[in-house]
Amino acid sequence: MQLSRGTLGAGFAAVTIGGALLALAGVVFNSFDNPPLAPANPAPASPTPATVVPATPAPPTFALAIPAKPVPLKPALPLGISPQLYAQAVPPGHEPTAQLAALGEKLFKDKRLSVDDSVACETCHDPTKGFTDHRGGATSAGVQDQHGQRNAPTVLNAMFQASQFWDGRAPALEDQAKLPILNPVEMGQKSPGDVVAKVAKIQEYSDAFKSLLGRDFTYEDIAAAIAAFERTQYSANSPFDSFLAGDPQAVSEAAQRGWALFQGKGRCSSCHAFNAVSPLFSDQKFHNIGIAAHKQDFAGLARKALAILRTGDTKQIDELALQTSYSELGRFLVTKNPADIGAFKSETLRNIGITGPYMHDGSLATLWDVMDHYNKGGVPNPFLDGGMQRLALTEAEIDDLVAFLFTLTDDRFADFNKAELGRQTSLKTNRPQRETDVAEGKKGDLGDIGTNPDLRNPASIGAY
Numbered sequence: 464m465q466l467s468r469g470t471l472g473a474g475f476a477a478v479t480i481g482g483a484l485l486a487l488a489g490v491v492f493n494s495f496d497n498p499p500l501a502p503a504n505p506a507p508a509s510p511t512p513a514t515v516v517p518a519t520p521a522p523p524t525f526a527l528a529i530p531a532k533p534v535p536l537k538p539a540l541p542l543g544i545s546p547q548l549y550a551q552a553v554p555p556g557h558e559p560t561a562q563l564a565a566l567g568e569k570l571f572k573d574k575r576l577s578v579d580d581s582v583a584c585e586t587c588h589d590p591t592k593g594f595t596d597h598r599g600g601a602t603s604a605g606v607q608d609q610h611g612q613r614n615a616p617t618v619l620n621a622m623f624q625a626s627q628f629w630d631g632r633a634p635a636l637e638d639q640a641k642l643p644i645l646n647p648v649e650m651g652q653k654s655p656g657d658v659v660a661k662v663a664k665i666q667e668y669s670d671a672f673k674s675l676l677g678r679d680f681t682y683e684d685i686a687a688a689i690a691a692f693e694r695t696q697y698s699a700n701s702p703f704d705s706f707l708a709g710d711p712q713a714v715s716e717a718a719q720r721g722w723a724l725f726q727g728k729g730r731c732s733s734c735h736a737f738n739a740v741s742p743l744f745s746d747q748k749f750h751n752i753g754i755a756a757h758k759q760d761f762a763g764l765a766r767k768a769l770a771i772l773r774t775g776d777t778k779q780i781d782e783l784a785l786q787t788s789y790s791e792l793g794r795f796l797v798t799k800n801p802a803d804i805g806a807f808k809s810e811t812l813r814n815i816g817i818t819g820p821y822m823h824d825g826s827l828a829t830l831w832d833v834m835d836h837y838n839k840g841g842v843p844n845p846f847l848d849g850g851m852q853r854l855a856l857t858e859a860e861i862d863d864l865v866a867f868l869f870t871l872t873d874d875r876f877a878d879f880n881k882a883e884l885g886r887q888t889s890l891k892t893n894r895p896q897r898e899t900d901v902a903e904g905k906k907g908d909l910g911d912i913g914t915n916p917d918l919r920n921p922a923s924i925g926a927y
């Protein structure tokens with residue numbers, strides 16, 4: 464993993480959890496070592512006598528009431544999010560304060576952060592719809608209706624990730640938040656200075672920051688407030704979590720068969736790793752699974768990209784990723800390592816029922832399309848991950864896997880999940896990715912191990 468800020472390198476720690484390498488602790492811890500928002504004047508401990516008229520101006524009229532004293536938020540962890548996971552992302556004593564998270568939430572939802580007051584973070588990450596973009600279209604539109612190259616992932620549980628974005632180009636939430644505000648096709652601001660000047664003119668923000676910091680605020684403080692809000696957006700408590708906690712009725716029999724397929728014949732858990740401590744269904748690594756591979760001359764594109772990547776700074780990568788066809792190079796833009804060509808992060812599968820369309824480019828409309836893609840071993844290309852193999856799943860097994868995936872949605876979104884299941888089921892007759900002959904090894908050559916002698920149980924031949 465490459466880190467954009469020198470200071471983040473120190474103290475980097477890799478934590479091994481049940482075989483999955485989670486390199487997240489150091490980055491997050493380190494950003495807490497120098498809290499950007501330490502108040503200059505901590506509130507006095509003794510209460511003010513009631514008769515004294517305070518000399519300070521009246522408290523700001525802020526939509527989300529800000530209590531007088533910073534209060535670290537004690538997490539109310541939902542079923543499925545382990546205290547260990549939370550403690551890695553948010554070390555004890557470093558919980559965001561209620562005030563900062565409330566300020567961050569307001570900023571997250573405020574279109575005035577964009578250059579023409581038309582786009583907020585929540586425009587593309589709608590909190591009522593699982594923090595993704597449900598305005599239609601495979602990729603998100605920013606200011607002046609310009610479309611970027613990528614689909615908006617959910618912000619739910621982003622706080623636990625080892626890196627942010629499909630290609631991991633931002634190490635921490637604070638680094639991430641600074642980029643969309645300045646990206647020309649997202650929120651379109653020209654410079655950090657412009658953003659600070661615009662926000663400072665809004666009384667409620669200048670008052671709120673003043674009372675929190677006791678000094679003028681910076682672009683970093685805006686990002687820190689948004690990140691504090693995002694660190695309150697953990698999500699689990701799904702039917703699957705109830706099932707694992709011992710309620711066999713919580714999910715259907717089809718979903719239970721799907722869970723077995725997920726770990727066995729479907730090979731999903733080799734990349735979408737899951738265990739009780741790390742329950743995100745992601746190994747936090749990057750793989751080329753052949754999404755949109757047929758559209759690319761990967762090698763040619765990579766050669767040209769190397770000539771363009773001047774310094775490889777994050778802002779340049781952000782623009783290449785969102786505004787150009789170099790987007791498809793994925794992780795390669797960050798590492799320049801040929802093994803990373805066309806590789807993207809194994810996204811979390813929590814809330815997957817409500818975060819479609821799927822993949823970095825939003826090219827797969829339903830979870831049935833996703834299954835068809837995996838069943839045929841992905842799309843052949845020279846950089847295809849070795850873990851991608853033809854699965855020969857039957858139609859009934861595909862249905863079981865989809866049933867399982869729909870049990871991963873937080874109960875807060877149960878109604879929306881049901882609606883999405885209905886919508887996707889109605890699209891099931893249209894299966895553009897389906898190639899049964901390839902899936903069964905009767906057609907095509909993926910350069911893999913060939914027709915699997917026992918595709919129903921890859922474990923039995925040691926291929927898994």
Ligand code: HEC
Pocket residue numbers: 571582583584585586587588603604605606611613614615616617618621624626627628629630636639640641643644648649650689784785
């Ligand atoms: C115009 C739509 C748009 C806007 C506005 C926008 N985002 Fe995003 N967001 C995206 C897209 C698209 C991606 C994926 C881009 C990529 O990976 O290259 C993304 C990625 C992210 C991620 C990484 C999630 C992950 O799983 O890696 C986070 C966190 C996030 N955005 C938060 C924010 C915040 C905070 C703001 C406001 C400051 C914001 N976004 C504004 C579209 C948007």
Ligand code: HEC
Pocket residue numbers: 616725729730731732733734735749750751752754806807808809810811812815818820821822823824830833834837848850851864
């Ligand atoms: C070799 C590693 C690997 C394997 C095996 C794998 N995945 Fe993935 N998965 C990924 C990566 C990487 C992405 C993102 C790819 C992209 O956008 O280009 C992804 C994306 C997804 C998405 C879309 C996520 C989103 O937010 O859009 C779903 C759903 C999914 N995988 C389900 C599965 C299922 C079900 C299986 C088993 C049949 C499986 N995966 C097997 C690596 C893998």
